[in-house]
Amino acid sequence: MSQIVKGLDSSVHEAQQIFRLLMDAMAKPGLVVEVPSDVQFGEVSAAATQLLLTLSDNSTPCFLSQRYLNDDHFVENFRFHCAAPITQTRELVDFALISGEEATTFCGFATGEGSYPDKSASIVIEVDSLESGIECLLTGPGIQTSSSANIKGLSDELLMALISGRGTFPQGVDLYLSSGHQIMAIPRTTRIQLSTGEALCTLQ
């Protein structure tokens, strides 16, 4: 029996609402926004599901990490509703869905070209929580002085990559962190520091 379920209630209007939320999130790094609908596929969070429903289509190849590739319910619905080609070639993709615990690096994903920095990948990272966990200090465009963000469920290697391995401006990858209904964006312009010196020591 097919596992296909209904997507967004009103694919146009809800997708527009979510698009607006994602724009807000990108414009104000560290801001946590909540997606309006309860739609979710398989084990993937509602936030990541709705982000992909809004942004991906048949012209945006997507990378799925192993955990999500094995999730039949997600893959079947993702193919049906988004129709995005799924590939394992990191250089080619516009979107990637990875798990914060599994992944260790952003290496391989497109960071754009010197003359076309927009030809880069947007990476959705599924984390455990955006309300607790390690506290980070964010600075950069879109943030008046500095703002703080909490992230729980990132591997140590990925946390290091988050701080220093996202590419060299103007090239680089843009990130969305998702958990439950919540999404936070970290564009390539945002600088990230850990709030406590302690955490850094444990990492090194």
Added chain:
Amino acid sequence: MKTEHINQRRQWMAALARCEHHALSKYWQQFGLNPKYHFVREPEVGLAQVRARMGSTGNPFNMGDVTITRTVIQLDSGELGYSYITGRNKAHSEVAAVIDALMQTSLQMDLQERLINPLNAELAEKEQSRAKQVSASKVDFFTMVRGEDE
């Protein structure tokens, strides 16, 4: 899914898509069915590119775009019904999807006999009369072989 089953489904989906909407509603209403279902994909209108080959065998070229309407519904019993029709008649697309889903249930034989078969007959009749019209005005060109295209 078995090839035979796929072919069968292809045939009834083609009949549902190619028939006239009023003819489809006429047969459908005779059943008086009111199945419970919900939309998985609401009727939506879009474009599909039509490609063709010169003389059916040459290189493919883009002939133009055609409007299509597609719908996916799910019966409360779980069967998914799909429809892709040309044009922008959303009601037609919805009924076709519902019937496609019902064709996967125990109603299949009944629907095939009293709905799909008559629709196919109507289609065949229409095609025949069209073919007649066309052949009445057909012109055959006879050209001499000149033998210079070696």
